[in-house]
């Protein structure tokens with residue numbers, strides 16, 4: 520992992536899903552989630568993934584409610600005036 524050491528002004532969303540064997544294959548959609556101090560990933564759709572049972576991934580079947588949330592927020596620039604990036608977040612380069 521190469522996370523920045525500089526605190527972000529807003530939460531960093533990462534694509535996460537349950538690890539193999541932690542959930543049925545149909546439940547292993549990729550959520551866009553932020554890491555919380557209670558050791559869970561809180562997804563934009565409201566799902567909470569236990570940090571020990573989830574993994575950060577670069578691609579996969581996206582969670583549709585998360586995609587919808589991202590699309591809705593994409594139209595609204597954040598405080599820096601920069602549009603919040605979205606569904607493309609599900610396909611990170613590399």
Ligand SMILES: [Zn+2]
Nearest residue numbers: 550564582585
């Ligand atoms: Zn989701």
